[in-house]
Amino acid sequence: MPNPPTIPHNEARAYYTPVHDTVTMPAPGLFPKVEHYYSVLFHELTHSTGHWQRLNRQTLIDLCPFGSTNFSKEELVVELGTAFLCGVASIANETVDNSAAYI
Numbered sequence: 784m785p786n787p788p789t790i791p792h793n794e795a796r797a798y799y800t801p802v803h804d805t806v807t808m809p810a811p812g813l814f815p816k817v818e819h820y821y822s823v824l825f826h827e828l829t830h831s832t833g834h835w836q837r838l839n840r841q842t843l844i845d846l847c848p849f850g851s852t853n854f855s856k857e858e859l860v861v862e863l864g865t866a867f868l869c870g871v872a873s874i875a876n877e878t879v880d881n882s883a884a885y886i
Contacts, residue, residue, distance in 0.1 A: 788831045790824075797823045799830035801843060806831055818877035822869055829864035833857070 788804040797808050806827040814820040833843030842857035869875040 784828070784832070784837075786836065788828070788834070797827050799827045801831075801834055804831065804834055804836075816877060818869075818874040819881075821872060821874060822865060822877075822881065825868040825872075826861055826865045829861040829868070830857070832864070833860075 788799070788806050790806045790808055792808050792810045794807050795809050795813065797806070799806050806824070808820075808824060808827065811817065811820045814823070830843060832838050833840030835844050840857070840860070842853045842860065845853055847853040847857065866875065869877075
């Protein structure tokens with residue numbers, strides 16, 4: 784990804800912050816399996832593709848309250864992107880149940 788977001792590993796939860804273009808991740812050792820770490824990382828990185836300097840995805844850049852239609856659309860886009868990336872990385876079998884539950 785050209786000009787990727789920064790990825791600090793300094794919190795116990797994962798999230799993307801569009802204002803700072805930062806994917807915050809827990810340390811890899813806090814995940815039960817390395818595949819779970821990458822699944823979460825792929826999820827947050829897929830959010831970052833919607834940043835205004837990348838795809839400028841309305842479902843990311845508009846303030847969307849939890850449970851709103853645009854929030855749901857953003858999460859669907861991101862979960863599909865995550866599933867594709869997990870497939871390419873050959874870890875889909877380890878994470879498919881989590882993706883299905885999230886969708």
